[in-house]
Every structure is written in C-alpha cells, then in structure tokens.
Amino acid sequence: MTTPRLPSLAIFDLDDTLYPYEPSHRAGTAALVQFAAKELGVKERAFLDVWDGARKRVKDRLGATGSSHSRLLYAHEAIEMLGLRSQPGLALAMGQAYWRKYLLAAKLRPGARDLLSSLRFNNIPIAIVTDLTAEIQFRKMVHLELDQVVDHVVVSEEATTDKVGLEPFRVLFDRLPRQESAHVWFVGDSVADVSCIERLVADGLIESGTGWLLAGRGEAPPGALTWSRLEQIEDALHALIPGAREASA
Numbered sequence: 422m423t424t425p426r427l428p429s430l431a432i433f434d435l436d437d438t439l440y441p442y443e444p445s446h447r448a449g450t451a452a453l454v455q456f457a458a459k460e461l462g463v464k465e466r467a468f469l470d471v472w473d474g475a476r477k478r479v480k481d482r483l484g485a486t487g488s489s490h491s492r493l494l495y496a497h498e499a500i501e502m503l504g505l506r507s508q509p510g511l512a513l514a515m516g517q518a519y520w521r522k523y524l525l526a527a528k529l530r531p532g533a534r535d536l537l538s539s540l541r542f543n544n545i546p547i548a549i550v551t552d553l554t555a556e557i558q559f560r561k562m563v564h565l566e567l568d569q570v571v572d573h574v575v576v577s578e579e580a581t582t583d584k585v586g587l588e589p590f591r592v593l594f595d596r597l598p599r600q601e602s603a604h605v606w607f608v609g610d611s612v613a614d615v616s617c618i619e620r621l622v623a624d625g626l627i628e629s630g631t632g633w634l635l636a637g638r639g640e641a642p643p644g645a646l647t648w649s650r651l652e653q654i655e656d657a658l659h660a661l662i663p664g665a666r667e668a669s670a
C-alpha cells in the first residue's frame with residue numbers, strides 16, 4: 422500500500438463524496454414524478470421515459486460541461502418533447518420540485534465534518550471542485566453548511582469543460598498560490614475524480630498528488646488509495662502529523 426504524503430491542498434468532489442447521492446436523487450425523482458402527474462397529466466412510466474430522453478438530448482448536445490447536468494434544461498427539454506412547446510414557468514417549477522426534495526434528503530456522510538475540521542485545524546487548505554451549475558452547487562453547500570469551512574470552490578459552469586477536461590482545475594490553480602500545488606489530495610467517488618492527477622502533473626498544474634477513491638467504484642489508478650469511510654482519510658492525516666491534535670480535542 423502506498424503511504425500518502427501530507428497534502429499542501431485537499432480537493433474534494435461534492436456529489437456522492439461529501440454526502441450520498443442516491444437518497445437525494447431518489448427523493449428528487451419522486452418529486453418530479455408527482456409534478457408530472459399533477460401538472461402535466463403524464464403517468465410515471467411515460468414521464469420517466471421522456472425525462473431520460475430529454476437528459477440524453479441535453480447531454481449529447483452539450484458534452485462534458487456544467488450545463489449538461491442542469492435539471493432545469495432537462496425539464497425544459499422534456500416539456501418540449503411532450504409537445505407542450507416552451508414553458509419556462511413549468512420548467513422552473515419542475516427544476517425546483519426536484520432540487521427542493523433533493524436538498525431536504527441530503528445529509529453529510531459520517532466523518533465529513535470532522536475530516537474538514539482536522540484539515541482546517543492543521544492549516545491545510547480545502548477546495549471543492551465539482552461538475553454542474555454554480556447556483557445549485559452553492560445551494561447544496563449552504564444547505565450542508567460547507568460554505569464556511571471550505572477555502573475554494575470551483576463549479577464546472579465556471580469553466581469551459583467538466584472536470585474530465587481539466588478546465589475547472591485550471592480555474593482553481595489560477596486562484597491559488599503556487600506552493601499549494603506541491604502535493605494535492607483528491608478525494609472522490611469516481612475513478613474520473615482521481616485519474617486526473619497524472620494529467621495535472623503532466624500539464625504542470627500540480628507537482629504530485631494522491632487520489633482517494635470511494636471503494637467499490639472501479640479500479641483505482643496506480644498509487645491511489647481507497648476509502649469506504651471518511652474517517653480513514655482523517656486517520657491517514659493524523660498519522661502524517663506527529664502529535665497532531667484533533668480539531669475537537
């Protein structure tokens with residue numbers, strides 16, 4: 422097993438990393454189904470097929486960009502596909518129905534707050550780099566009370582590509598002092614989150630990095646570590662700081 426080095430910066434993915442995605446997405450989808458039945462007179466199965474089709478159209482058109490994840494755009498497209506032409510008011514209400522229930526179901530993963538506190542306590546800057554549009558990602562952060570504990574946030578809507586195209590990382594490192602790119606920890610739930618490290622090194626954006634991949638989400642790239650509880654990452658941090666005090670101590 423690779424021994425991690427103390428990070429000069431810790432970058433977290435947001436969705437499904439700091440909180441679990443599935444319960445929120447399920448709640449949001451149930452709200453959409455309810456909305457479609459009540460406001461559009463479309464039954465669940467038919468609606469979900471149209472929603473999937475709308476999502477695919479938007480993603481095919483926009484590629485890997487922040488707006489390709491916009492539920493507002495999926496709603497807008499779905500309403501067109503149902504033959505109702507553009508209905509901006511309905512699209513907004515649908516998007517809001519989804520996100521309202523989504524946010525209500527969102528809870529930080531156990532250990533998330535302690536890990537972030539420990540990083541802060543040990544003067545390690547924290548960034549969130551996440552795909553999607555800024556308004557909803559900022560709302561999630563405020564709802565989860567992450568906005569005051571994170572130093573930097575980049576949402577892919579601010580860049581020309583999603584994380585996979587590395588542009589959000591360019592935005593981030595343009596904002597940071599050079600010494601913070603010496604050794605970066607990347608904590609994420611997908612192989613894509615940690616497999617960018619090699620390309621970031623090759624492009625000279627960082628000197629080196631350690632990836633932390635959620636266990637069971639695919640094959641970890643060479644040198645990456647896996648986590649199933651965020652406490653494991655906090656333990657690794659404490660092991661690297663002799664005599665480290667915990668933020669709660």
Ligand SMILES: [Mg+2]
Nearest residue numbers: 434436437610
């Ligand atoms: Mg994620």
